[in-house]
Amino acid sequence: MVKLMSKCIVIGAGPGGMSAAIYLKRAGIDVILIEKMVPGGEMLKTNKIENYLGFDSIDGGELALRMSSQVKDLGIEIIRDDITDISYDNTFIVTGLKNKYQADYVIIATGRVPRKLGLDMEEALLNRGISYCATCDGAFYKGKEVAIVGGGDSALTEALYLSDICLKVYVLVRKDLKASDILQNRVKNKDNIVILKNVSVSQFISSDSLTGVLLNDGRKLDVNGLFIAIGGTPDISFLKNLNVDTINGYIKTDDKMRTNIKGLYAVGDVRYKDFYQIITAASDGAIAALSIREDD
Ligand code: NDP
Secondary structure, three states, X not given: OOEEEEEEEEEOOOHHHHHHHHHHHHOOXXXXXXXXOOOOHHHHHOOOEOOOOOOOOEOHHHHHHHHHHHHHHOOOEEEEOOEEEEEEEXXXXXXXXXXXXXXXXEEEOOXXXXXXXXXXXXXXXXXXXXXXXXXXXXXXXXXXXXXXEOOOHHHHHHHHHHHOOXXXXXXXXXXXXXXXXXXXXXXXXXXXXXXXXOOOEEEEEEOOOEEEEEEOOOOEEOOOEEEEOOOEEOOOHHHOOOOOOEEOOEEOOOOOOEOOOOOEEEOHHHEOOOOOOHHHHHHHHHHHHHHHHHHO
């Protein structure tokens, strides 16, 4: 295993991580950006972004590409590795599946993973009717009836996307919608989107793949696809050897993105905060980088 050294390591190349890397590099601080998949994070799952400053409307993948190009053009190395452990012994030792890394400062920008419904067969039916990403999998359900679970911005964004591909889209909301008014109004104008409130899925109906869902009120919906868009939770199991303070599973930071561990910062969706947006993640990243410059 090679050991790579840098003044600072940023883990996760979503908007928070990429913004941090750009600010660090421009401040003359040596930085490595580590990402286990492709740069972009949750942006890659969003087809249309209309609230990121500077763009009236932009595809999430396109915005991710622009950000990663900006990172690469500055000469910042994006290393593909899956981090499994971080320990501290005078410096941080970051262990991935491929390499070990050493740094004085680490910024955690690993975001969240999709929350599961937790029903029987959820795992087994993944990619056989169940999906957590409409932009990725919507095309498989062309002309079919599908349902989405969730009442937030993600659920309605996905509903609007799917309504252009699918015959009918049910949105299953456990209580009431919490999505922004602009999305709710757009959904109202779509004839093939049906919102069902105060319902939850109690069972998946399947043969080889999903053929329907049973709702808690006894109704059965014949759908070929079920998109689960009920938010996410951070996966910070790689921090098990550091006693990082958390709130509800999210990393606790101060307003300079510092955690309780000296030299360790957290930005974006992995951190406990009020608003989870691309622009707030980017802002967190900038703040963490500037804090490191101040703290060094
Ligand atoms: P949210 O946490 O905002 O919403 C989650 C939704 O899922 C809620 O309706 C919640 O219901 C429901 N839910 C949670 N758990 C369950 C469950 N077990 N069963 C059924 N329903 C459940 O998550 P989102 O992913 O929608 O959004 C995350 C953040 O990203 C938000 O800040 C959002 O504004 C932002 N976002 C912005 C977009 C944009 O601006 N273009 C696009 C997408 C997301 P309840 O309300 O009852 O808890």
